[in-house]
Amino acid sequence: xxxxxxxxxxxxxxxxxxxxxxxxxxxxxxxxxxxxxxxxxxxxxxxxxxxxxxxxxxxxxxxxxxxxxxxxxxxxxxxxxxxxxxxxxxxxxxxxxxxxxxxxxxxxxxxxxxxxxxxxxxxxxxxxxxxxxxxxxxxxxxxxxxxxxxxxxxxxxxxxxxxxxxxxxxxxxxxxxxxxxxxxxxxxxxxxxxxxxxxxxxxxxxxxxxxxxxxxxxxxxxxxxxxxxxxxxxxxxxxxxxxxxxxxxxxxxxxxxxxxxxxxxxxxxxxxxxxxxxxxxxxxxxxxxxxxxxxxxxxxxxxxxxxxxxxxxxxxxxxxxxxxxxxxxxxxxxxxxxxxxxxxxxxxxxxxxxxxxxxxxxxxxxxxxxxxxxxxxxxxxxxxxxxxxxxxxxxxxxxxxxxxxxxxxxxxxxxxxxxxxxxxxxxxxxxxxxxxxxxxxxxxxxxxxxxxxxxxxxxxxxxxxxxxxxxxxxxxxxxxxxxxxxxxxxxxxxxxxxxxxxxxxxxxxxxxxxxxxxxxxxxxxxxxxxxxxxxxxxxxxxxxxxxxxxxxxxxxxxxxxxxxxxxxxxxxxx
Amino acid sequence: xxxxxxxxxxxxxxxxxxxxxxxxxxxxxxxxxxxxxxxxxxxxxxxxxxxxxxxxxxxxxxxxxxxxxxxxxxxxxxxxxxxxxxxxxxxxxxxxxxxxxxxxxxxxxxxxxxxxxxxxxxxxxxxxxxxxxxxxxxxxxxxxxxxxxxxxxxxxxxxxxxxxxxxxxxxxxxxxxxxxxxxx
Numbered sequence: 001x002x003x004x005x006x007x008x009x010x011x012x013x014x015x016x017x018x019x020x021x022x023x024x025x026x027x028x029x030x031x032x033x034x035x036x037x038x039x040x041x042x043x044x045x046x047x048x049x050x051x052x053x054x055x056x057x058x059x060x061x062x063x064x065x066x067x068x069x070x071x072x073x074x075x076x077x078x079x080x081x082x083x084x085x086x087x088x089x090x091x092x093x094x095x096x097x098x099x100x101x102x103x104x105x106x107x108x109x110x111x112x113x114x115x116x117x118x119x120x121x122x123x124x125x126x127x128x129x130x131x132x133x134x135x136x137x138x139x140x141x142x143x144x145x146x147x148x149x150x151x152x153x154x155x156x157x158x159x160x161x162x163x164x165x166x167x168x169x170x171x172x173x174x175x176x177x178x179x180x181x182x183x184x185x186x187x188x189x190x191x192x193x194x195x196x197x198x199x200x201x202x203x204x205x206x207x208x209x210x211x212x213x214x215x216x217x218x219x220x221x222x223x224x225x226x227x228x229x230x231x232x233x234x235x236x237x238x239x240x241x242x243x244x245x246x247x248x249x250x251x252x253x254x255x256x257x258x259x260x261x262x263x264x265x266x267x268x269x270x271x272x273x274x275x276x277x278x279x280x281x282x283x284x285x286x287x288x289x290x291x292x293x294x295x296x297x298x299x300x301x302x303x304x305x306x307x308x309x310x311x312x313x314x315x316x317x318x319x320x321x322x323x324x325x326x327x328x329x330x331x332x333x334x335x336x337x338x339x340x341x342x343x344x345x346x347x348x349x350x351x352x353x354x355x356x357x358x359x360x361x362x363x364x365x366x367x368x369x370x371x372x373x374x375x376x377x378x379x380x381x382x383x384x385x386x387x388x389x390x391x392x393x394x395x396x397x398x399x400x401x402x403x404x405x406x407x408x409x410x411x412x413x414x415x416x417x418x419x420x421x422x423x424x425x426x427x428x429x430x431x432x433x434x435x436x437x438x439x440x441x442x443x444x445x446x447x448x449x450x451x452x453x454x455x456x457x458x459x460x461x462x463x464x465x466x467x468x469x470x471x472x473x474x475x476x477x478x479x480x481x482x483x484x485x486x487x488x489x490x491x492x493x494x495x496x497x498x499x500x501x502x503x504x505x506x507x508x509x510x511x512x513x514x515x516x517x518x519x520x521x522x523x524x525x526x527x528x529x530x531x532x533x534x535x536x537x538x539x540x541x542x543x544x545x546x547x548x549x550x551x552x553x554x555x556x557x558x559x560x561x562x563x564x565x566x567x568x569x570x571x572x573x574x
Numbered sequence: 575x576x577x578x579x580x581x582x583x584x585x586x587x588x589x590x591x592x593x594x595x596x597x598x599x600x601x602x603x604x605x606x607x608x609x610x611x612x613x614x615x616x617x618x619x620x621x622x623x624x625x626x627x628x629x630x631x632x633x634x635x636x637x638x639x640x641x642x643x644x645x646x647x648x649x650x651x652x653x654x655x656x657x658x659x660x661x662x663x664x665x666x667x668x669x670x671x672x673x674x675x676x677x678x679x680x681x682x683x684x685x686x687x688x689x690x691x692x693x694x695x696x697x698x699x700x701x702x703x704x705x706x707x708x709x710x711x712x713x714x715x716x717x718x719x720x721x722x723x724x725x726x727x728x729x730x731x732x733x734x735x736x737x738x739x740x741x742x743x744x745x746x747x748x749x750x751x752x753x754x755x756x757x758x
Contacts, residue, residue, distance in 0.1 A: 186642070187643040
């Protein structure tokens with residue numbers, strides 16, 4: 001303060017200045033010793049800070065914020081345990097290509113390597129779970145690093161970036177200069193496909209008799225929804241989606257077959273197995289969608305469009321690999337695409353659906369049971385399919401994918417690649433903060449909910465208005481299902497006693513109801529929607545219910561465990 | 575499966591070796607040999623990495639290496655004419671009786687004696703890996719006390735090929751990537 005005319009700023013001030021210039025208006029974080037200078041400086045900047053209850057929550061919130069909007073989400077924590085608590089969130093974002101920037105405090109640069117209090121090598125630890133990471137030891141590196149981190153996070157195939165800033169870098173001062181756009185000589189996020197291969201792809205598309213589009217998360221990331229729809233309509237090719245591709249192609253579109261893979265509908269997987277051409281759009285042939293690779297779509301030529309060259313030929317050998325932004329690549333393809341008639345194939349695939357295509361689970365009797373599928377389908381009806389649904393991981397996640405029909409892009413937020421339990425509640429907070437006008441529903445199991453339920457306190461403190469449907473079956477349901485199918489019903493460590501979720505929620509100052517009958521579902525959902533503020537509904541659903549169909553891990557995609565007919569008859573269609 | 579040799583140019587920054595070796599490890603490949611040193615351009619290090627894999631694996635190693643922001647250029651020079659060298663320092667036990675014999679052997683390998691002590695010699699041998707292997711084997715009966723090898727250093731013969739990057743690693747626009755075929 002002795003030199004008021006100076007334009008010098010501390011590293012901490014530069015951090016916030018730089019974040020603001022990157023368009024950040026909100027961060028999710030938890031303070032601590034090594035990040036204290038940054039927190040102190042934060043008060044002078046117009047940035048909303050949401051105090052989480054666990055740093056893992058901060059990363060999932062940043063992740064949910066990003067998934068709901070496509071913008072970069074930001075989480076901040078202190079060194080040591082604060083930083084290590086972020087690892088799960090970083091890995092979650094890494095596997096699903098989500099652009100988040102995590103900022104961690106670090107002990108003073110002179111103490112690095114000395115096992116100082118709350119010191120941990122977080123750049124070393126997070127190497128495999130970040131797209132890139134930085135250790136900043138000087139104030140004059142802060143602005144450049146932040147600018148570069150945001151550029152890296154959001155460009156090319158997006159991903160999480162971590163910036164570790166030593167305490168002395170936050171405290172010392174230097175002239176603030178906002179750097180030019182980064183020029184990284186080793187980083188080439190933009191690729192474009194080879195012209196002759198575009199032509200090869202066009203020829204394959206025109207000559208295919210039994211083609212299927214595999215629609216993945218890349219459609220959302222690239223903003224290619226419209227061009228994919230136009231492409232599908234012009235070529236008359238049916239579309240199967242991955243879990244993360246749900247919403248990127250409207251569920252109600254006549255060409256949408258539904259979700260593929262382990263819990264995809266039988267006709268979807270059968271169509272893929274019988275196809276003569278697969279068009280993979282921004283998806284990565286994960287083992288959960290291919291099953292046994294040795295028998296996967298053996299008769300199909302494959303065209304793979306992805307922005308990441310390392311995805312081409314990683315799991316499935318393809319005939320044409322087009323490396324580039326999906327939207328740009330399809331726009332390049334489109335002028336050469338003629339109207340196609342694949343009606344014979346479409347009719348055949350629709351025939352595969354049989355009764356299932358027209359079966360409406362709402363019309364099936366429940367015999368007095370409360371089934372999760374009914375609960376989720378009722379939430380879909382009540383919200384008219386317009387809500388952002390944030391799921392956790394497990395059975396409820398698959399039922400959501402099957403029975404909530406998403407027509408809107410970015411309306412399903414779920415941890416696909418890493419399968420992170422505990423993701424839903426914090427990610428939903430992030431989504432709601434990013435899109436305050438959207439109706440946000442959490443669909444979560446009793447197991448996953450208990451992993452991060454401390455964030456109910458964050459909801460209460462920050463007046464977050466979301467609704468939470470706990471699909472409570474008293475089991476770690478998906479693991480129990482595997483034990484039932486593959487381990488002779490030996491339920492090792494899957495039965496789970498939970499606290500009274502209604503009382504628990506009320507203890508946080510929030511509203512909660514319990515629903516035990518099917519008749520109670522719609523009224524409770526409607527009441528929650530009308531209530532200003534977060535409402536939790538504890539749905540006590542059927543305990544030993546399973547998700548069908550199912551391709552056992554590593555099995556051939558066409559060898560599904562089908563819904564037992566007895567279950568279909570009694571209405572437990574799930 | 576066969577040995578693939580990659581020449582990798584990287585930013586000379588702290589932690590880059592860890593990023594490169596860690597990436598190859600976590601993608602399930604085994605590094606047979608890795609050498610690193612300064613390249614001809616300031617601020618750039620050059621690695622020679624030997625990985626045991628098939629052709630598809632080699633493409634995956636290459637494309638994954640390119641995902642690292644600090645990696646400037648990757649060349650799989652496995653099937654290109656190249657000069658490969660390995661350097662070894664071999665400390666071998668030597669008595670008054672065997673010393674001359676060892677020195678003669680070294681000469682046959684065009685190796686050099688770089689240290690002479692009362693009970694030992696240090697032999698410096700340079701050449702293709704097989705030659706170094708052979709030298710070490712021949713010295714074994716005398717008693718190899720210590721062995722240090724650099725691992726494989728490789729350079730493609732002839733003029734520099736320019737598939738993707740300019741020589742000085744500059745004037746590469748982030749968006750100006752040459753179109754590369756990724757199809758089979």
